[in-house]
Amino acid sequence: MIRFENVTKTYKNSTVALRNVSLDVQKGEFVFLVGPSGSGKTTFIRLLLREELPDRGRIWEAGREIIDLPKWRVPYLRRNIGCVFQDFRLLPNKTVFQNVAFALEVIGRPKSVVDAQVPQVLDLVGLSKKRDNLPSELSGGEQQRVAVARAFVNRPLILLADEPTGNLDPATSQGIMQLLDRINRTGTTVMIATHDAALVDWMRRRVVELDQGVIVRDQARGVYGIDNAAGRSAG
Amino acid sequence: MPVSADYVARETATNLWRNRLMTIAAVLTVAVSLALVGAALLLKQGAANAEVEWQRGTQVTVWVNPGAGASETKAIGTQLAQLPIVHSCSFYTKAQDFAEAKKILTPSVFSALTLSSTPPSFRCTPSQPQDAQAVINRFRGQPGVYQVTAPIQSIHAMEKTITVLQWVFVGVALVLLLSAAVLILNTIRMAIFARRREVSVMKLVGATNWFIRLPFMSEGLIQGLIGSLLAAGLVFVLHVVLNYYGNPSNPGAVLTQMRMSGWNVFGTDAVVIIMGVLIGSAGSAAAIRRFLDV
Numbered sequence: 001m002i003r004f005e006n007v008t009k010t011y012k013n014s015t016v017a018l019r020n021v022s023l024d025v026q027k028g029e030f031v032f033l034v035g036p037s038g039s040g041k042t043t044f045i046r047l048l049l050r051e052e053l054p055d056r057g058r059i060w061e062a063g064r065e066i067i068d069l070p071k072w073r074v075p076y077l078r079r080n081i082g083c084v085f086q087d088f089r090l091l092p093n094k095t096v097f098q099n100v101a102f103a104l105e106v107i108g109r110p111k112s113v114v115d116a117q118v119p120q121v122l123d124l125v126g127l128s129k130k131r132d133n134l135p136s137e138l139s140g141g142e143q144q145r146v147a148v149a150r151a152f153v154n155r156p157l158i159l160l161a162d163e164p165t166g167n168l169d170p171a172t173s174q175g176i177m178q179l180l181d182r183i184n185r186t187g188t189t190v191m192i193a194t195h196d197a198a199l200v201d202w203m204r205r206r207v208v209e210l211d212q213g214v215i216v217r218d219q220a221r222g223v224y225g226i227d228n229a230a231g232r233s234a235g
Numbered sequence: 236m237p238v239s240a241d242y243v244a245r246e247t248a249t250n251l252w253r254n255r256l257m258t259i260a261a262v263l264t265v266a267v268s269l270a271l272v273g274a275a276l277l278l279k280q281g282a283a284n285a286e287v288e289w290q291r292g293t294q295v296t297v298w299v300n301p302g303a304g305a306s307e308t309k310a311i312g313t314q315l316a317q318l319p320i321v322h323s324c325s326f327y328t329k330a331q332d333f334a335e336a337k338k339i340l341t342p343s344v345f346s347a348l349t350l351s352s353t354p355p356s357f358r359c360t361p362s363q364p365q366d367a368q369a370v371i372n373r374f375r376g377q378p379g380v381y382q383v384t385a386p387i388q389s390i391h392a393m394e395k396t397i398t399v400l401q402w403v404f405v406g407v408a409l410v411l412l413l414s415a416a417v418l419i420l421n422t423i424r425m426a427i428f429a430r431r432r433e434v435s436v437m438k439l440v441g442a443t444n445w446f447i448r449l450p451f452m453s454e455g456l457i458q459g460l461i462g463s464l465l466a467a468g469l470v471f472v473l474h475v476v477l478n479y480y481g482n483p484s485n486p487g488a489v490l491t492q493m494r495m496s497g498w499n500v501f502g503t504d505a506v507v508i509i510m511g512v513l514i515g516s517a518g519s520a521a522a523i524r525r526f527l528d529v
Contacts (some may be wrong), residue, residue: 072443072444075443076439076441077441078440079441083439089432089436089439092432102436102440105242105448106446107443107444107446110241138296150440
């Protein structure tokens, strides 16, 4: 589903964000991308969204090479990828329903589809009763659930999350993780960049650790720090 | 993916309403500048109409020396009658010219004139308007001829004035048009800024570039269009006013000679509206290019 092959990305100020990174993620996997700030996690996500292009290497996503993708095809690539951020990125003047519906409307889905899919996904994230509330009337956890609903409403093949629990307390963070886990069970590949050690340890899923732009660990059922008990495996 | 017209209309209306003060400023500037362009165009057409009128009525007056004898006067008359470039002539006696001078000259100027010092004249119509100058050249300095005059000079002076006026209009209009385009650009820039969150979400979920751009494009276009429709209305009102004062019962008046047809106004309005749409599109296209990163 996701394949990085010898990818190197250097920024203009000659900071090397990723150094010769290769990685394979299969369809339906749940992967944590961990590492300290500046280790290259966000660059990884941005490359997958094609907000950035690598200097070297190739990237495949949903069976398609994305480096040579013409610019006008990028929006179509993004329709296969749902994305959730630390700051939720909700539209403050739209209700919960409208925020989620917006993601379908702007890719030209008819009203009938919007009216059918939005309530379903709001039900999935447990916000059916708050569909007419504005984001400012919701808690942080609820806002992130709306963001997850918006990312998932188009049934993407891949769901990316960049520090999705960075602004949330531990209990709420677990709720979000359970939600992402539920989405993963529908067959969606989930990749989460985080440095929330407790959550990674609690979930026990595949962990890819980045340090200074290099993959230093790739464990099938890993924890945040090095866990000698778990066997090493490359996915 | 087709972009729904309903969506573009809704978003455009929202944006225009959100930035209504800037929108009004942009629309009014477009309206004033295009009204000036329209007025200049209308004036040009009016001047062209009047020129035809003036040339058609061009008369050459051959003034006979007040002291000339009857035979000399008769010889001039015969020469004029034989000249093929002269269509017709009528002779005005000293008394007739004196009476006419009393009517058109101011009392102070007229008081210097006596009946005996008034020259008699031949009032001639050339076969073609452009022959007037040839008639003047032929008779100027002839024995017995006091002076040959035609209103050509005053027509030229009038045309010059109108041309200068047109260029002043066009110059002012160009400056205003430029400011209108900049105002539209700024309104769109503000709209883009106001909607930057939405734009970033749209990009994230895979809205096409055209889907993102179109509401902003149509916003500028609509500002240009509304401004140009107002300008077209002003041009029409100007036309009605000019034609009202240029009454056919007063054929000598300049405004009457400038009378414009409905087609003149229709053409001018069409040009004004097209320019408005172009300015609106150019302003928003520049803003999108510069400030909307898709």
